[in-house]
Amino acid sequence: MQSAKQLLSQTAIYGLSSILGRFSYFLLTPLHTAMLSKSEYGVNTHIYAIIGILMVVFTYGLETSFFRFAGKDKENSENWFSTTHTFISLSTLLISAVILIFLKPISGILSYSETPHIILLLLSILAGELLVVIPFARLRLRMQPLKFAGIRLSGIAINILSNLYFFWLAPKLFASGYPTPFFSGEIKVEYIFIANVLSAVLMILLFLPTYIQTKWSIDKTKIKTLLIYGIPLMLAGLAGILNELIDRILIKPILNLDELGVYGAVVKIAVFMSLIIQAYRYAIEPYIFSTAKEKNAREHYARIFDFLVVFLSIGMTGIAAGLDYIKFFIDVNFHEGLHLVPYLLVSQLILGLIMHISLWYKLSDQTRYGMYLSGIGAVTTIGLNLALLPIIGIKGAAIANLVSHIIIFSISLYWGQKKYPVPYALGKNLGILSLGTILCFAFAYFQGYFLVKTFIWLTFALWLIFQEKNTLKSLLPDSLKK
Incomplete structure (x- = not known):
């Protein structure tokens, strides 16, 4: 202890x-x-x-x-x-x-x-x-x-x-x-x-x-x-x-340095999500490795994944709902790139999920699969950037990043379930992610209506917390469950 x-x-x-x-x-x-x-x-x-x-x-x-x-x-x-x-x-x-x-x-x-x-x-x-x-x-x-x-x-x-x-x-x-x-x-x-x-x-x-x-x-x-x-x-x-x-x-x-400057500034808004993900990583990963040999470890990892989906979905949609004000975090000269924000937020959310589901190859000492997954992602990102940047500009970079993360997530999940099965509730979680993604894009594209978007976001967040209250309760220390 x-x-x-x-x-x-x-x-x-x-x-x-x-x-x-x-x-x-x-x-x-x-x-x-x-x-x-x-x-x-x-x-x-x-x-x-x-x-x-x-x-x-x-x-x-x-x-x-x-x-x-x-x-x-x-x-x-x-x-x-x-x-x-x-x-x-x-x-x-x-x-x-x-x-x-x-x-x-x-x-x-x-x-x-x-x-x-x-x-x-x-x-x-x-x-x-x-x-x-x-x-x-x-x-x-x-x-x-x-x-x-x-x-x-x-x-x-x-x-x-x-x-x-x-x-x-x-x-x-x-x-x-x-x-x-x-x-x-x-x-x-x-x-x-x-x-x-x-x-x-x-x-x-x-x-x-x-x-x-x-x-x-x-x-x-x-x-x-x-x-x-x-x-x-x-x-x-x-x-x-x-x-x-x-x-x-x-x-x-x-493209040019101006476009890169806009892209680099808008990416900073998505850093809100990466900070949430990093906090999770430092808090949860040591716990997962320290409990790897327990009898019900895999079932517990599945519940943690449920929590992570809820946690990141609430965070992602909250940032999108508050974009009317969060956008002033960067100077107005860079606001032409705000249409990229939902792509970047969803991409960061999926990256957070990848960090969790990809623990299978570390826990099973098959780390070579990490190299394979990273390689697949890099080839996808480079190929899509080369194809899309000349056609649709910096939006192509955001799409390439998102598609690459989706591919890595899908392949890692498939390989992981073959080599280190974890009973994830995939149907339920994909439903939550789909709804969260729709809300993220809707919040980002409809400028104004801040109070309406805030109400919808709070409703979504409370609904998720209510739906997953048993999962959330199971992850609390015993002293806090009473």
Whole structure:
């Protein structure tokens, strides 16, 4: 019981720091969209999509590998750490050298030939993030969640404060004639990246004792073991991240930066859903793994799925019902993309369901299926984006994302029921999802009528809660059932 409580408390700390970080950056969206043009915000969207993909590639799956092997071989955990951290650090130095040497052609390929300094900022962010990956992993292995959260939140704080300085305080001071250190007087997208670099530098400084104490060496046998385990995970992760971010890479060359800026801003509205999903993931996944061997575990997973369908359906339709006001979260210059919101919300809902039903291959130690599913999703997303973007613009990206998630969900459910059957109430849940989807599109497309939409949403939410009251009650702790 104590270990379970410890697991839940640590999960809460790790999860809270992660969710708080995403939510804090999310809250900067109104500031960025108000101060930047569509094309500048498009640059922001494009650069962070590239960073997201490169982070997966250049960690080589070694974070998970380190957890696995250092966790099993605790006596030699420091050797595993030094090998993993040294390898990623040397790799980061090599990547940095290559980009610096070939900066001009790389800038040209990415369409930043006139602003190569943006690629240098990209490199600085990437290198900074790579250098703290394994130190953060060691904190988790050592069960030091407070130190983990403290360093992570310190980085988040300096990032947010820097953004507030560059995009809010400095312009006001400059206009009033006061000195503004590090601010040129012109608002630029580069300041977002500079804030991130400052955040990365702070985290590196906080990990300085770790770097000083590290035995900088690579055990050839250990790194071979780590890479053999990690590279397949990297390939699966790469397919997964391509499925989520490749649209932001393709919109720029196929359409333009203005369209990418609009798409990137509207996607932020759907982040409300992703925050709900992430909260679920941190709260439920550890519980599911810790109860995997119980007799009625699969029946319980089915009830959790019922709850998740209700929870996400209420969240999705609530966001759509409130879109008349939520839309002002992004500047009015970006509102031309609001017609994409229902597609993105439904897509996020399905992604949340995928996270639950895809636990079958983790629980049954058949993780290769995760790579297959991610690959299928990536191929679908890339193919549909290439086909639809030139014809219907950024709506094609939203449709591609939705269709890809539907395909992954369907295949994962089919394979899962063959290899790890769970008694899901599919008919009932598909009915709820269908009704929720219809309401989501209706709420989003009929502008105004806020009170009417709110009444319909409340009726829908209360009806779902009433229908599923027994399921919801079964998931409560015994102390709350009385």
